[in-house]
Amino acid sequence: MNYNWNWSVLFQEPYLGWLFSGLQWTLLVAIAAWVIAFVLGSAIGILRTVPNRLVRTLAAAYVELFRNIPLLVQLFIWYFVVPELLPEELGLWVKRDMPNPEYVTAVVALGAYTAARVAEQVRSGIQTIRKDLVNAGLAIGLTPLQTYLYIRLPISYRIIVPPLTSEFLTIFKNSSLALTIGVLELTAQARQIENYTFQGFEAFTAATVLYLVITLLVVLLMRLIDQKTRIPGSVGAN
């Protein structure tokens, strides 16, 4: 292979700035989407366990809809189709006046998709709790809502920290798809550096390292949370 290695481009302007700008957008997309995914996913996961059948069915429908369509397709639908389906004025506003439309769309799409996956983790966490443990809460006079607040949720969130870690990692990796609708996140910037300098190996190596650093930090953070919140005596506890 005849390739002119030149690592120094990574440290020259404007390319260094591009990389950091890309890193920043990756973090902004992923973290904002995670907030949506966590809040919405928790709500839907909880609704999947309530006694009311209609509510359960609607929540299940959300999960099946959003986790069974490829994320890329969803992203395009949110970007190209949804604005056309909105009431005319709102649609116009989204297309013309909404600040940062690519960013907002990417966050919403990624958040809504990941919410379906978080919902499944939350649901399974809640459903691993024995019926009689919930009964014990009811027996001391807690309302069903209070059994969620003080028993079911505190226990199930502790159980699902490991699978949630995977979802949190995935959201950083999936955020790279935002480049398809024009968000200049890390992958897009690496590609741009390649276009300008023909130093693709260096650019993508830099992106790879930055992704790895982010995800390893996430793993560390989640491990810390796991250790801090773990129920003494549960599986895997020290």
Added chain:
Amino acid sequence: MIKIDNIDKWYDDFHVLKSCSLEVERGEVIVICGPSGSGKSTLIKCVNALEPVDSGRIVVEETDVTAKGTKLPLVRARIGMVFQHFELFPHKTVIENLMMGQIKVLNRSRDEARRKAESLLERVGLSDQADKYPSALSGGQQQRVAIARALAMDPIAMCFDEPTSALDPEMISEVLDVMVELAREGMTMMVVTHEMGFARKVARRVVFMDQGEVKEVAATETFFNNPETDRAKEFLSKILAH
């Protein structure tokens, strides 16, 4: 005080409780026994509506537990319940287990709840375990905590669902001792158990259930010495033989 009036319950097409009736007076200790699958646990869980009934009525001190619109949390808070597998809240320390209901349901202050919890832990002999998590305790200790947790709500009656059947043999007596003491203090108790020694010691009456039916309700000595039904005779001969 507790009046179970002709209740029926189905799990899909399985008839778990067949026209069961039973009355428990204030201060009375009743032991419910019978082969597994006879509906004992289901019956006792109906008393505080942890299991809904399909027909019939259960009245606890003037409150119709089975009526629509009854504020169940308030009814349940007044009936202590002890489960076969303890069911302590695993993410809370022992003392927090005893405080939760007092604070969230009875609206007691933290200090008040803590004082009550401490005195109950002392009563069941577990003062030194207050700040441990349930998983660090033995089964017998966990069950005593569970009894204390129920007592923390100042219940008017206590229901026990096979409180000793998940315990190692040498831990059974520490739990039974607490229950005997409770019975002697005049607590109204419904106890599902196979501990016939306990029944003989404190129960005023014994209820024998089989296949979802209350087959026999008799004064304790009568039940052991002279059971009415053949099914009860057979049951007694099997469990008293060993």
